[in-house]
Amino acid sequence: MSDRNTLYQWANLPKELLQKIGKHLDCRIDVYRFRAVCTSWRSSVSPSYRQSTRIPLKLPPPIFADAFLSPVTICRLEQVEDNFSSSSSNSMAWLTKVEESTVGDMQLLMPLSNRQIKALSWPVPKKTLNLLNFRLVELAKACTLKRAKGRPVLGIDKMVPFPNTNLSNDVSSSDFGLFAIFHEGKLGYWRNGDENWNLLDDRNFHYDDIIVYKGQLYVIDRCGTVSWIDSSLNLIQYSPPLYGCGSKKNLVESCGDLYVVDRYLDGERRTWQGNEDEHINQYLLYLVRNYRRSRAKTVDVKVYKLDEDWGTWVDVKTLDDRVFVVGNECCFSFSTKEFDGWDGNFIYFNDPSDEDCRGELSGYVGHVFRLSDRSIGKATHFLGNSQISKLPS
Structure with a gap:
């Protein structure tokens, strides 16, 4: 048949x-x-079915925020030939981020940021996308904390909900919690309803990233040591220190393996200067007093793969046809075989200097690092493949 x-x-x-x-x-x-x-x-099925319930979360000190969870999905948007086509042309595929807005609409965002895509740069007859002619293929999922008007919660650098299940149903449960790296390096856990964040490590305040890898939570610090978090919230060292000299380390899963992207910056990262015992009710004053915007830019990138059998780090010289995307919400990889016109062996990222004083990404264009010649440029081609305004109602 x-x-x-x-x-x-x-x-x-x-x-x-x-x-x-x-x-x-x-x-x-x-x-x-x-x-x-x-x-x-x-x-x-109605398009409004399964609309997320905006259950408020009252985050305690030292974050000071009324927030809600905002799930996002990284997708490959494929154009199909007709309603019964089982395949699509890679030449008509785009990378985009799908998120539910604060008013309940589904919108398309820039893959490296939370900027909504508004301009059209390719021939679609209507601003509203007809999904009978397109297919959304999930590549990765993530979740962020947003304030009521959609701005990110400043102070949290990376967050993973746990259990990582249907957020709209589980968020009201007392068993639901958040693992987060906040204030530029502290690793903490907050269970819904708790009056304080609990530090998982009260000696090391230099954690860079957290990821769900093979169903388990892993974190990495600035020395390149990877640890996993067990059910009792204990940190178990999983790898030897990398001792890479880079300033910012991110974890990326690719083809079942765990990688570290180590970025070298030409200046200091943003630092937290606040007193965590100080309760400041005026949020904007709180931001101005405690955060200093970084002007640092990436000048070099190195990639390492963890050899789990030998417990050693392998210096990676090429990603072959793979592309790594290092985002604020999640890091992921994909094969260029899924997209026509894309070259492999690239890493896309944002610099600390791209963020404004409120943690928003100030521009539409990210950056790209080419491993073959170690060059850095603007990622205009990357973002230019996602110019669609919104999903249909």
Whole structure:
């Protein structure tokens, strides 16, 4: 049986069965992907189904913020030939970030930032994207903390919810918590309802990144030591120190292996200068007093892979057809075989100097590092592949 006939049969499933399947969709992005299959699937589930509930989180000292969790999904947006096509042309594929806005709409964002994509730079007849002609393929998921008006919670550098499940249902549970790196290097845990953040390490205040790798939480400090967090919130050393001389280290999973992207900066990183026992009610005054914007820029990048069998670090000279994206919310990788016109062996990132005093990324263009000749440039090609305004209502 041909793929076309198989997909035709899927498109003609009984309506009651489609509605039953729809009840098991976990989040809004899955709803949009479900509705994009064909007209019958589209009509069986409302686009507002599984709209996230904005449950407020009162983050205690030293963060001082009323916030909510904002899930985002990194996707490959593919144009399909027709409603029953099982494949798409790589020449018509874009990388984008999908997020639910504060008013409940799904919007497309720049992959390296939270800037909403508004301008159109490729021929789509309407500003609203018709998902019957496009397919969203999930590449990675992440989650951030946002304030009521959509701004990021300043002070938190990286955050991972735990358990990492359906956020809209589990966030009200007392078992739900957040692991976060805050104030430029402190590693803490907060369980919903707790009056304070709990430090997981009261001696090392120089953690750089946190990641979920093979279902387990891992962190890395500025010496390049990777540790995993067990169920009792203990840090268990997982790797020897890297002792790389870079200023900023990020963890990236690629093809099942764990990598470290070590960036060298030409200046000091942003530092936290506040007194954590000082309760300041005026949020803007709190920011001005305690944060100093960094002007540092990346001048070199090195990549290492962890050899888990031997417990050693391997200096990586090439990523072959892979691309690494080092973002504020998550770090991920993908193959250029999925996108026509992309070259592998690149690392895309933002510099500390790209952030303003409120933690917002000030520009639309990120940066790219080419491992082959160790050159750094503007990532205009990277962001230029995602110029679509919004998803349909």
